[in-house]
Amino acid sequence: MTGKSRGDRRIGLLNGFAAYGMWGLVPLFWPLLKPAGAVEILAHRMAWSLVFVGAALVVMRRWAWAGELLRQPRRLALVAVAAAVITVNWGVYIWSVNSGHVVEASLGYFINPLVTIAMGVLLLKERLRPVQWVAVGTGFAAVVVLTVGYGQPPWISLTLAFSFATYGLVKKKVGLGGIESLAAETAIQFLPAVGYLLWLSSRGSSTFATQGVGHGALLAATGVVTALPLVCFGAAAIRVPLSTLGLLQYLAPVFQFLLGVLYFHEAMPVERWAGFALVWVALCLLTWDAWRSASRPGRVRVPKVEAAPPAAVDA
Numbered sequence: 300m301t302g303k304s305r306g307d308r309r310i311g312l313l314n315g316f317a318a319y320g321m322w323g324l325v326p327l328f329w330p331l332l333k334p335a336g337a338v339e340i341l342a343h344r345m346a347w348s349l350v351f352v353g354a355a356l357v358v359m360r361r362w363a364w365a366g367e368l369l370r371q372p373r374r375l376a377l378v379a380v381a382a383a384v385i386t387v388n389w390g391v392y393i394w395s396v397n398s399g400h401v402v403e404a405s406l407g408y409f410i411n412p413l414v415t416i417a418m419g420v421l422l423l424k425e426r427l428r429p430v431q432w433v434a435v436g437t438g439f440a441a442v443v444v445l446t447v448g449y450g451q452p453p454w455i456s457l458t459l460a461f462s463f464a465t466y467g468l469v470k471k472k473v474g475l476g477g478i479e480s481l482a483a484e485t486a487i488q489f490l491p492a493v494g495y496l497l498w499l500s501s502r503g504s505s506t507f508a509t510q511g512v513g514h515g516a517l518l519a520a521t522g523v524v525t526a527l528p529l530v531c532f533g534a535a536a537i538r539v540p541l542s543t544l545g546l547l548q549y550l551a552p553v554f555q556f557l558l559g560v561l562y563f564h565e566a567m568p569v570e571r572w573a574g575f576a577l578v579w580v581a582l583c584l585l586t587w588d589a590w591r592s593a594s595r596p597g598r599v600r601v602p603k604v605e606a607a608p609p610a611a612v613d614a
Contacts, residue, residue, distance in 0.1 A: 303565070306540060307538045308539060309465060310479070310534070310538060311534065311535045311537070311538025311539035312535070312538075312539055312543070313515055313541060313594065314531040314532070314534040314535040314538070315531070315532070315535035315543070315544060316530045316547065316550070317320050317531040317545045318529070318531035318532035318535060318547075319528075319532075319547050319548060319550040319551045319554075320529065320550060320551075320554065321524075321528040321531070322551040322554075323550055323551040323552070323553065323555055323558075324361075324553025324554055324558070325397045325524060325553055326401050326404075326527050326559070326563075327557050327558065327562075329397050329458070330396065330397055331398045331517055332397075332514070332518060332521075333397065333502050334506055334510065334519055335506040335507075335510075335518065336515075337390060337393045337394035337397060337398075337507065338390065338466045338495070338498060339495075339496070339506065339507075340393050340397075340518070340521065341386070341389055341390045342414035342492040342493075342495045342499075343367075343492075343496070343502055343507070343518040343519070343521050343560070344389060344393075344521040344522070344524075344525055345386070345389075345485055345489065345491075346483065346485075346489055346492045346493055346496065346522075346524055347490075347519050347520075347521050347522030347523075347525075348485045348488075348521070348525040349485035349486055349489045349516070349522070350363065350522055351483060351522035351523055351525070351526045352478060352481050352522075352526050353482060355478060355526070355530070356390070356478065356482055357478075359478075361478070361479065364475065364476075365479075365482075365483075368475070368483060374474075377469050377472055377473045378475075378480070378483045378484060378487065379487050380469050381466055381469040381470055381473065381480070381484055382468045382483075382484040382485075382487040382488050384462050384465050384469065385462070385463075385466050385484060387458070387462045388415035388458075388459060388462040388463050388466060391455060391458050391459055392404055392407075392459060395455045395459075399563065399565060400455050401555060401556075401558055401559030401565060402555075402556060402560060402564075402565045403453055403455045403456050404455055404456070404459060404555060404559075405540050405552040405555035405556040405559060406449035406453060406456040406552075406555075406556075406578065407455065407456040407457070407458070407459025407460045407463070407552075407577065408459065408460070408463070408551060408552035408555070408558075409549075409552045409575070409578045409579070409582065410438055410441070410442070410457075410460045410578055411459070411460045411463050411464055412548075412582065412585060413434065413435055413460075413578075413581055413582075413585075414460040414461055414464040415464040415467060415468075416431060416434075416435055416529055416585075417435055418464050418465070418468060422468070423432075426430035428588060428592070430507045430584055430585075430587070430588040431584075431586055431588060434581040434582070434585045434588070435581070435586040437577055437578075437580055437584065438576055438577070438578060438579040438581040440499065441574045441575070441577035441578045441581065442457070442574070444570060444573050444574040444577060445570070447570060448541050448568065448570030448571055448573075448574060453574075456513065456602055477530075477532060477533045477536075478526075478529065478530065478533065481525070481526060481529060506518075515529075519560035523563050535547075545586075545589065546586065555582060556575075584588065587609065
């Protein structure tokens with residue numbers, strides 16, 4: 300490996316750690332936006348993300364994709380679906396963090412790879428290797444254990460996992476880069492978001508201009524919090540192998556889980572530990588199987604679904 304390629308790999312790893320680290324630590328940010336409610340925070344996030352990403356595209360002079368996208372109604376419709384799904388994901392995540400469910404939110408991103416694989420089997424007719432079937436079955440058992448423990452299905456985790464898996468599937472079909480995709484999605488979200496904020500202001504319920512300059516600046520910073528990790532992820536994706544990114548993606552839910560337990564002091568009864576343990580066993584099986592498969596280049600490999608990178612893992 301040349302010095303230049305070693306340097307590129309080092310830069311890629313640093314950007315990967317930065318991206319997943321920011322996604323993992325973002326639960327510390329959303330509570331700072333109180334007394335704004337989850338929907339108001341979500342609307343600001345959608346609006347300010349477009350401002351930030353639009354400015355970045357102006358600087359980089361990357362606009363050719365927009366005209367091409369507008370001439371392709373099917374791809375544009377898929378972008379609209381992606382925007383709708385990620386809106387649900389963002390909204391549920393913000394609400395869960397600010398309502399004291401950080402641990403359950405982290406579970407959603409732990410089980411996301413399992414849901415992605417299951418969707419590949421059901422929707423894309425993918426074939427799984429035996430170890431992958433065991434991993435998916437173990438993940439299902441974890442959901443059953445957690446359902447018994449909670450007294451109801453862990454709907455926050457399942458909503459986050461299924462919405463993000465759907466988002467990844469749709470983005471794969473759209474085929475846009477990270478920055479371009481976020482710009483297209485937030486362009487669709489922008490008018491409804493601004494409309495909601497204007498309506499909220501007309502009712503005197505907006506916190507943007509009534510809680511001080513600092514609060515307004517924090518709401519505006521939601522655009523940076525959304526886009527900056529994606530920029531770092533993009534820098535990492537072109538410099539490090541996909542297998543490395545696949546391992547790095549677990550940093551975000553690990554950080555979120557640790558924050559939930561150690562910082563927010565959320566309860567972890569025995570049944571919740573048991574459910575999480577089963578999920579971690581399933582992820583270990585998937586990781587081991589992926590490395591084993593990658594180490595046998597001479598074999599004909601069965602296609603498998605890759606977990607989509609967290610566009611806002613929220614993230």
